[in-house]
Amino acid sequence: xxxxxxxxxxxxxxxxxxxxxxxxxxxxxxxxxxxxxxxxxxxxxxxxxxxxxxxxxxxxxxxxxxxxxxxxxxxxxxxxxxxxxxxxxxxxxxxxxxxxxxxxxxxxxxxxxxxxxxxxxxxxxxxxxxxxxx
Numbered sequence: 001x002x003x004x005x006x007x008x009x010x011x012x013x014x015x016x017x018x019x020x021x022x023x024x025x026x027x028x029x030x031x032x033x034x035x036x037x038x039x040x041x042x043x044x045x046x047x048x049x050x051x052x053x054x055x056x057x058x059x060x061x062x063x064x065x066x067x068x069x070x071x072x073x074x075x076x077x078x079x080x081x082x083x084x085x086x087x088x089x090x091x092x093x094x095x096x097x098x099x100x101x102x103x104x105x106x107x108x109x110x111x112x113x114x115x116x117x118x119x120x121x122x123x124x125x126x127x128x129x130x131x132x133x134x
Contacts, residue, residue, distance in 0.1 A: 018130045020033070027047040029044065030045050040062050042056060052114060059082065061076075070088075073086040077103075090130055091127060095123065
């Protein structure tokens, strides 16, 4: 059993976690991009405590490049309920997120209205920390 678990862990692709923080907003807003198995997710919280955290899975068609040189996420659902654009470098990037609870709850019934908190209400400046794959 131990050998099969090690093989399973070895076969899983490395996961990079990228944390982007708003520039010039008080309180600071944070969005974290990570991958669970083959699905990319974005999690949001405001301030230093991770209370009222909101998370949504990005569609399978999402294109994601998160490196120490480039941060890029493009994701859009066919119904328009999720539209994510992150472009730039870790030191200076632009993030634009629109998530509609009303459109997406029909697809994922586990969602709560708090996912609307992910919205940036237009493009905003962010700085991003790209962690090494784990």
